[in-house]
Amino acid sequence: MITIYMVDVPEFQPLIDDARQRPECRVKRLDSTYIAIEADEPVEFSRRALGLKPAIWYGLFTGGLDGDIERFDRDVVRIVSR
Amino acid sequence: MHCLTFKGVDHAARPTWKLRDTVRFYRDLMGLSLVHAISARGWGTDTHPDFLHFFFDSGNGSSIAFFYYIGSKEPAALKAHQGTRPAPDDHVFDATHVSWLVDSRDDLHALRRRLEAHGIEVSPDTRHETIESIYFRDPNGYFLEVTIRARPLLEIDAIDAARTIEAGMQLEAERETDADAFRSIDQVWQRKAALYQVAAGAAL
Numbered sequence: 001m002i003t004i005y006m007v008d009v010p011e012f013q014p015l016i017d018d019a020r021q022r023p024e025c026r027v028k029r030l031d032s033t034y035i036a037i038e039a040d041e042p043v044e045f046s047r048r049a050l051g052l053k054p055a056i057w058y059g060l061f062t063g064g065l066d067g068d069i070e071r072f073d074r075d076v077v078r079i080v081s082r
Numbered sequence: 083m084h085c086l087t088f089k090g091v092d093h094a095a096r097p098t099w100k101l102r103d104t105v106r107f108y109r110d111l112m113g114l115s116l117v118h119a120i121s122a123r124g125w126g127t128d129t130h131p132d133f134l135h136f137f138f139d140s141g142n143g144s145s146i147a148f149f150y151y152i153g154s155k156e157p158a159a160l161k162a163h164q165g166t167r168p169a170p171d172d173h174v175f176d177a178t179h180v181s182w183l184v185d186s187r188d189d190l191h192a193l194r195r196r197l198e199a200h201g202i203e204v205s206p207d208t209r210h211e212t213i214e215s216i217y218f219r220d221p222n223g224y225f226l227e228v229t230i231r232a233r234p235l236l237e238i239d240a241i242d243a244a245r246t247i248e249a250g251m252q253l254e255a256e257r258e259t260d261a262d263a264f265r266s267i268d269q270v271w272q273r274k275a276a277l278y279q280v281a282a283g284a285a286l
Contacts, residue, residue: 003275005274005275005278007238007239007242008238009211009233009236009238009239010233011211011212011232030278030282032238033238033241033242034242034278053208053209055208055209055210055211056209056210056211059211061271062242062246062271063242063271063274064245064271064272064274064275064277064278065268065271065272065274065275066272066275066276066279067272068268069268082272
């Protein structure tokens with residue numbers, strides 16, 4: 001299983017909102033700081049689709065990541081289970 | 083233990099070998115008032131005993147200060163940065179910077195226009211997590227940042243910062259016996275997840 005720990009601050013909301021729309025993702029509040037995005041299969045996100053500036057995109061998983069980054073370039077990130 | 087609290091910046095100082103260019107840039111172009119100047123004889127070391135030390139107002143009682151060491155030679159390492167693009171290409175020299183705060187995006191863009199009108203290259207607006215910045219170089223080659231705060235730093239930022247830096251410190255310690263222990267940011271992010279899981283398990 002993949003778990004992405006998202007800090008609950010405005011700049012990361014686009015990813016949390018995007019995950020909420022996906023059937024393969026479960027979004028859970030963990031505490032007052034973190035929201036977890038869980039998935040049982042690989043997940044891929046697009047910077048352009050999320051509307052994120054590069055400086056935020058490149059720090060997207062700063063909250064923590066239980067998973068492996070298979071691809072992370074200027075527009076696409078793909079996370080797989082460890 | 084006495085709890086130390088800083089109250090902001092008094093002054094940030096750098097050396098310059100371009101007195102006129104520096105005054106024209108900070109006072110005349112940027113519009114920062116020259117608020118103080120010290121001139122000293124025989125106070126410096128043998129190679130540059132006499133100097134000017136002068137200060138431009140940077141708000142809230144703080145200032146941007148320069149030393150002009152009379153008769154000393156400008157280091158080639160500094161000269162190399164003059165006129166180069168406003169990007170952090172040198173991760174030691176350019177990382178050593180101060181970011182100056184303005185009130186609004188209008189202020190940031192007015193400064194951009196003024197600099198560009200004088201032929202100074204300015205970076206694109208750069209949106210970070212909690213600030214938005216422009217970057218440019220002064221005549222000395224120093225990498226300058228001017229920023230607006232997009233949102234205040236909150237308790238949530240401090241909580242997450244503590245976990246990030248704890249993960250980094252653990253990995254740095256492990257690298258002393260295993261060179262592969264700390265090679266990428268992925269390892270910090272994975273360690274943070276592990277720390278969270280341990281803390282959550284302990285709380286059950």
